[in-house]
Amino acid sequence: MSNLANEIVKKDIFSVLGNKRLICLISLVPVILTLVMPSILIIYVAKSNIELDRFYSVLKQPIIDSMENFTKYEQKELIIAFFIDNILPIFFLLIPTMSSSIISANSFVGEKEKGTLETLYLSPIKVQDIFIAKVKVSIIFSMALNIIVFFVMCIELNILLSVLGFQYFVPGVRWGILLLITSLAITILSTTFVIKSSKKSETAEEAQQSAVFIILPIMALVVGQFAGLIFISDLLVIVVSLVLLIFSLAMLIRASSKVDYNC
Amino acid sequence: MKYLQKEKSIEVKNLVKQFDRKVVLNGISFEVNKGEIYGFLGPNGAGKTTLVKILNGLIKPDEGYVEVFGISPVKYPDKVHAKIGTLTETANMYKYLTGLENLMFFSKIFGMNDMQAKERSLEVLKMVDMYDEKDKKIEFYSTGMEKRLSLARTFLHSPKIVILDEPTTGLDPESAKNINVAIKRYAEENEATVFLCTHQLRYAQDICTKYAFINNGNIICIGELGDIIKKYKFDKFIYIEAEINHNLEEFNLTKLNGNEYRVIMKDKEQVSKIVERIVLSGGKVYSVRILEPSLEDVYFKLIKRGGAYEQFS
Numbered sequence: 306m307s308n309l310a311n312e313i314v315k316k317d318i319f320s321v322l323g324n325k326r327l328i329c330l331i332s333l334v335p336v337i338l339t340l341v342m343p344s345i346l347i348i349y350v351a352k353s354n355i356e357l358d359r360f361y362s363v364l365k366q367p368i369i370d371s372m373e374n375f376t377k378y379e380q381k382e383l384i385i386a387f388f389i390d391n392i393l394p395i396f397f398l399l400i401p402t403m404s405s406s407i408i409s410a411n412s413f414v415g416e417k418e419k420g421t422l423e424t425l426y427l428s429p430i431k432v433q434d435i436f437i438a439k440v441k442v443s444i445i446f447s448m449a450l451n452i453i454v455f456f457v458m459c460i461e462l463n464i465l466l467s468v469l470g471f472q473y474f475v476p477g478v479r480w481g482i483l484l485l486i487t488s489l490a491i492t493i494l495s496t497t498f499v500i501k502s503s504k505k506s507e508t509a510e511e512a513q514q515s516a517v518f519i520i521l522p523i524m525a526l527v528v529g530q531f532a533g534l535i536f537i538s539d540l541l542v543i544v545v546s547l548v549l550l551i552f553s554l555a556m557l558i559r560a561s562s563k564v565d566y567n568c
Numbered sequence: 569m570k571y572l573q574k575e576k577s578i579e580v581k582n583l584v585k586q587f588d589r590k591v592v593l594n595g596i597s598f599e600v601n602k603g604e605i606y607g608f609l610g611p612n613g614a615g616k617t618t619l620v621k622i623l624n625g626l627i628k629p630d631e632g633y634v635e636v637f638g639i640s641p642v643k644y645p646d647k648v649h650a651k652i653g654t655l656t657e658t659a660n661m662y663k664y665l666t667g668l669e670n671l672m673f674f675s676k677i678f679g680m681n682d683m684q685a686k687e688r689s690l691e692v693l694k695m696v697d698m699y700d701e702k703d704k705k706i707e708f709y710s711t712g713m714e715k716r717l718s719l720a721r722t723f724l725h726s727p728k729i730v731i732l733d734e735p736t737t738g739l740d741p742e743s744a745k746n747i748n749v750a751i752k753r754y755a756e757e758n759e760a761t762v763f764l765c766t767h768q769l770r771y772a773q774d775i776c777t778k779y780a781f782i783n784n785g786n787i788i789c790i791g792e793l794g795d796i797i798k799k800y801k802f803d804k805f806i807y808i809e810a811e812i813n814h815n816l817e818e819f820n821l822t823k824l825n826g827n828e829y830r831v832i833m834k835d836k837e838q839v840s841k842i843v844e845r846i847v848l849s850g851g852k853v854y855s856v857r858i859l860e861p862s863l864e865d866v867y868f869k870l871i872k873r874g875g876a877y878e879q880f881s
Contacts, residue, residue, distance in 0.1 A: 309679060312676045316673055320662075320664070323664065419662075419663070420660035421659075421661065421662055423626075423656065423658055424674075426624075426659075427626075427656075428649055428677045429646050429649045429650035429677070429679075430646060430677060431646045566645070
């Protein structure tokens with residue numbers, strides 16, 4: 306990508322930061338999913354009389370077998386740990402999907418709607434470099450949002466867990482892979498889908514719909530986790546994340562080679 | 569005698585473009601020489617905007633050949649964009665930025681550093697008389713102000729070719745005149761070539777040195793206005809302001825407003841005969857003017873006729 310295209314990256318970053326409506330839109334769901342929902346669940350589990358047998362069908366067999374050996378306190382900790390270790394991570398796949406689709410739709414199709422994309426096309430920057438600049442902005446924002454929300458969530462959850470007398474939450478290797486590799490791959494894929502579909506899309510909202518192809522498998526994962534159907538080991542997370550990253554980069558390279566002034 | 573070949577800024581040969589089944593450009597050919605202010609005139613839907621997009625490499629032609637400064641915009645659009653400045657009806661600027669911020673952004677896109685970008689942005693703002701509005705956001709600009717700012721953007725990198733697609737459409741007469749003045753001044757001071765696409769003939773006539781008329785994808789004629797008038801034998805008119813006491817049927821005078829009359833001019837002798845006849849019959853002659861047909865007269869007659877293309881060099 307040419308150095309001149311970096312001016313587009315800078316301009317788009319300031320444009321997103323200055324757009325309060327857009328910032329609210331991309332922040333709302335992450336806040337609900339990673340701060341509000343976990344807090345509600347932890348407080349509910351702490352204050353209620355919930356026992357492990359009510360989670361019977363959701364838990365792994367070894368835990369079910371030795372269920373009667375756990376104290377009530379330990380049972381509650383297990384329920385909370387299950388939620389934090391198996392459900393919350395999936396939200397950190399939803400967040401970059403959603404934010405990257407909003408940002409890339411706004412920065413590409415949104416500019417097309419307003420007629421400013423044509424003005425960029427008249428500049429001495431190759432159309433492929435304009436495309437890559439827009440993808441960069443989407444990745445920077447989505448990854449930054451994901452990581453910031455993660456750190457805020459860690460602080461908030463640990464304060465809550467400490468106040469309620471539970472063990473601290475310490476993110477493991479899986480979280481690192483998820484935040485740095487899996488979510489990057491998801492972001493690149495989601496952005497590529499949205500910008501590719503911009504040729505046919507008349508509005509930014511229409512372009513965002515193409516990210517549904519990524520949201521659907523993630524939602525299936527959430528349902529699968531709750532139904533106890535899917536158990537994902539750390540090794541599987543690493544392998545799948547790397548494969549997904551390679552695939553997403555290949556899609557991006559292919560999309561950028563086919564981009565033209567009709568986008 | 570030394571023969572000087574004119575340097576070509578734009579060269580188009582047998583250009584064809586079709587959208588679905590509609591032929592928008594039907595094998596058109598023309599050349600724009602360096603330093604010309606070339607008026608490419610035609611009604612809405614004639615193919616002007618399609619041609620502008622092809623010259624900028626935003627659309628690929630189906631057939632034919634096009635070069636701008638010897639570079640193919642089909643193969644190297646970014647290289648062409650570095651050398652030309654283009655204003656279109658649909659290429660807008662960022663509404664949430666001020667006039668100055670917009671120009672500084674586009675200056676940097678053209679390779680200027682921060683200081684150069686600011687200096688040049690202020691310079692072009694003065695060129696288009698928009699210096700006082702530089703700190704206002706575009707969303708608060710009128711249509712005329714937006715067009716002038718777009719023109720300023722077109723001039724930012726001092727291009728040697730400026731391509732303008734309907735720069736005065738939608739503007740009041742004063743704003744349109746200001747745009748014309750800015751274009752002419754830029755062309756003179758920078759020895760630039762201007763390729764002006766418009767259907768607003770009176771503004772085109774103010775600044776253009778050469779014309780091509782296009783209708784339904786076909787070029788009707790090309791040349792300087794005087795040559796077109798001569799070749800197609802367009803009529804000149806004699807306008808007389810006079811008090812006429814007797815019937816002067818033999819001269820076929822057409823009465824216009826008040827004491828003004830008009831007749832097709834056959835030769836210079838006719839002028840003195842008419843004046844003599846009016847005075848001798850007791851009338852009074854206040855003024856006599858000989859007027860050539862305007863660009864509008866020529867354009868409407870040729871477009872209606874849809875005649876065969878001829879070029880006058």
